[in-house]
Amino acid sequence: MIKYSRTTPEAEQQSRILALQQRLEKNDVDGVLILQKVDMFYYSGTAQQGWLYIPVQGEPVLMIFKDFHRAREESGLQQVVCLVSPKEIPQTIAQFGCSIPKNLGLELDVLSVNQYILFQKIFSGSNMIDISLQIRLQRAVKSDYEIDLMRKSSHMADKVAAKVPDLIKEGMTEIEFAGLVEAYARSLGHQGLVRMRMWDNDLFYGHIMAGPGAAVPSCFASPTGGRGVNPSIAQGPGFDLIKRNEPILVDYIFVLDGYISDHTRIFSLGSLPDDLLKAHDAMLEIQDMVKQNAIPGSITGDLYEMMISMAEAKGYKDYFMGAGERRIRFTGHGLGLELDEFPFIAQGQKLALEKGMIIALEPKVVLPGKGVVGIENSLLVTQNSLESLTTFSDEIAIL
């Protein structure tokens, strides 16, 4: 018997399944086979190894390879069976009264090619439909249960930020300092893994970097990069020393019960040069501008352009969200069970904000040779505003 402080409530699971079924109905999809661990957890409450079939109507069938008993305990779904091979899926769902789908939805954005080929054989009479867009659109809008969890996760992120002054010391390496922050986060129940949907992208907690190191660009889709400890990782903290009078970027993610909180704070041992302080204030003003203008219905691409215009007007055209040609073309992103959920506050995005969406808004200035300043908060879209779930002071913390 596994005792967790929290499992997904049965009613929450049922409403998620129903909302997906409505999307299937509209898109002429007869059933979906959920394979990815995160989607499996979202729809079933368990991340055990297996396959979840959700028909357009009726009860889903959760087929578990390992571990069946845990899945039974963790999931509120009623139809849970033990299964050895995916080849048995069609006959298993038939036993539960589901007909073989004419149009079968699969997560083609994340599924591997060899798995796809296998499922084409198993469901040889079905058309394979990419259902990932519908899943991502659904997951972009959070339920009250999810909002509550992300509030708790953000509270933990605030606690980690408040602990930084006790942990940081001049002369430490970035990686040494990062390790202490991570250990503290773990003691609060941080699950460690930060999940991303984007193929083959990985992140370890986030970015802790000191001074100019934070401004080093990397492979990662982020305004900040970092040297990292080696070229196989090539991002995040490395062996640079923490010095006085440099901005120390703490862009570290908390994950509580699967749910992510993403925020960034700048610390400094001693004062910072005026140009960095001024740039930080400019980023806070951009954040405020978005908070004053964004409401349900706001188009995410428009919000992006407003931020870019304001950054340019303030003289940060070439340093906003990165320096150089490959600076990123977004200023915010949705988050939840994954770090890169819908919506994206990005060039050309047509998606409108909806009540219940949660976005990490991150106006940042990257000054090569000097460092990174700016802000990031996890913001909830409410009826008429954006509410920050992270509440640690936005100002630079001079220690």
Add this chain to the structure above:
Amino acid sequence: MIKYSRTTPEAEQQSRILALQQRLEKNDVDGVLILQKVDMFYYSGTAQQGWLYIPVQGEPVLMIFKDFHRAREESGLQQVVCLVSPKEIPQTIAQFGCSIPKNLGLELDVLSVNQYILFQKIFSGSNMIDISLQIRLQRAVKSDYEIDLMRKSSHMADKVAAKVPDLIKEGMTEIEFAGLVEAYARSLGHQGLVRMRMWDNDLFYGHIMAGPGAAVPSCFASPTGGRGVNPSIAQGPGFDLIKRNEPILVDYIFVLDGYISDHTRIFSLGSLPDDLLKAHDAMLEIQDMVKQNAIPGSITGDLYEMMISMAEAKGYKDYFMGAGERRIRFTGHGLGLELDEFPFIAQGQKLALEKGMIIALEPKVVLPGKGVVGIENSLLVTQNSLESLTTFSDEIAIL
């Protein structure tokens, strides 16, 4: 300018490219497009975001989206260009004198379906061939450079094990203890991320669990499971307390410059019951038996059966490598840049050991309600034996 303590030597990269080209020749493949970060790092020395084309003959072309300047510094390859879109790949490789491949190799075991569809359009005249088996077979046999790195990584793993007595205290939660071990590992340069090739499998450092908690099965393909901190993770350390007179499993992975060392040691605060001590000794005997018998040419499936037979003869039939129906059917696995490399010491495997392979051999006994004992070492296949790269004592450390 990024300064790393180590980048892959140019000669090492060239020999890896040549060895792959020989495999392409034999398998009638005209060229390979490498997309996955780990394979990219293996063949080019950089893990920056981009695409690597390796023709069956001639120089490879490394096309980088982000960050180009870092890729130039990190990679010893000569032909490195900046590229914005994968649509430009055919014309770019043509500019370097490569003809459009009739048979194009792709990593179909890891590539996502939507990427595959994109590349089918970009290379509309080419046959798509799964090249992953050839890549994995090549990577299974380590070069002297890789062996040296894995020796260094194992030395770090030994240092972490030696630090455990300073970090562990009765009454701590598993996760709190794990955080301290992780922080120490980070201070030694641990990169954090442990990479796996198996789709949607993730692991955070490894498994640290106390007493019966280590015997809880999970979704993870491992003899041990663990409660984990929540059902979205459902493996590894959780909130159970560390108590006296219980086996504390420390199966924690070190990763140095991308290269993994995997080993397991058992600690205990005070003495352990005789049945656990006896079971641990039995696992050491099984390890010794394999060390005495395994040489280049040994069939991995045969080694597995020998271990199973010996465990059964010693009375552990139902508890060796897990308890219950879903206990795992392997006793060891290759490792390198990924945790699940070839070869697998597993049921039915026909692959023979070769000089230069490195395997993590992990005979373990899982006793529900009591805990886990046993051993794991990273072993190098030499001319006439298995050499343990991890050297911390195999005995249970009674503290």
